[in-house]
Amino acid sequence: MLMLMVTLLGIASVPLAGGSLAALTEVRLRHAWLIPTALAIQVYITTIAPNGSRGAHVAAHLGSYLLAGVFVLTNRDVPLIWLVALGGALNLLVIAMNGGVMPADADALRRAGWPSASDQFENSIALAHPKLLFLGDVFAVPRWMPFANVFSIGDVLLVLGGIAVVHRLCGSRLAGRQPIRPQEPTAP
Numbered sequence: 565m566l567m568l569m570v571t572l573l574g575i576a577s578v579p580l581a582g583g584s585l586a587a588l589t590e591v592r593l594r595h596a597w598l599i600p601t602a603l604a605i606q607v608y609i610t611t612i613a614p615n616g617s618r619g620a621h622v623a624a625h626l627g628s629y630l631l632a633g634v635f636v637l638t639n640r641d642v643p644l645i646w647l648v649a650l651g652g653a654l655n656l657l658v659i660a661m662n663g664g665v666m667p668a669d670a671d672a673l674r675r676a677g678w679p680s681a682s683d684q685f686e687n688s689i690a691l692a693h694p695k696l697l698f699l700g701d702v703f704a705v706p707r708w709m710p711f712a713n714v715f716s717i718g719d720v721l722l723v724l725g726g727i728a729v730v731h732r733l734c735g736s737r738l739a740g741r742q743p744i745r746p747q748e749p750t751a752p
Contacts, residue, residue, distance in 0.1 A: 574727030622664025651721030677707030
């Protein structure tokens with residue numbers, strides 16, 4: 565929820581930076597359905613049906629990142645999407661190295677008010693011997709703040725990358741460019 569709120573605030577800042585959100589109506593993304601599908605998979609396995617086959621949950625979790633990766637790859641011509649890709653790739657790397665879950669720092673989980681262990685599938689959990697923990701959920705929004713949660717450097721890159729892409733496409737002063745518009749056909 566925290567990532568979503570920060571992303572929405574970043575997008576809402578486009579007009580304040582001289583950009584036009586209307587420019588987004590001209591952007592044509594290929595295979596746009598992949599992102600909501602990937603997010604729906606993650607919500608399903610962590611919130612709606614966290615019980616069941618661990619193997620199926622791990623495969624679905626990794627698969628959701630692969631779907632998002634296909635989306636980014638097919639839209640690699642979108643300015644600054646490489647930053648989103650880097651965040652997603654870091655998350656996928658650490659999740660794959662840790663058996664399909666994001667390792668979390670136990671202290672970060674405690675500060676956020678989240679359990680450090682669970683008998684259900686969790687996409688982020690403290691592990692006994694995590695690999696690449698520094699890329700895991702090591703940052704925390706404390707439990708006394710709204711949207712308390714843990715997050716990783718990959719999450720930060722995903723959010724900042726998404727905001728940067730929108731600002732660039734909308735011609736924001738922060739992006740330093742005019743809006744990206746479809747090319748007009750040239751007359752013969």
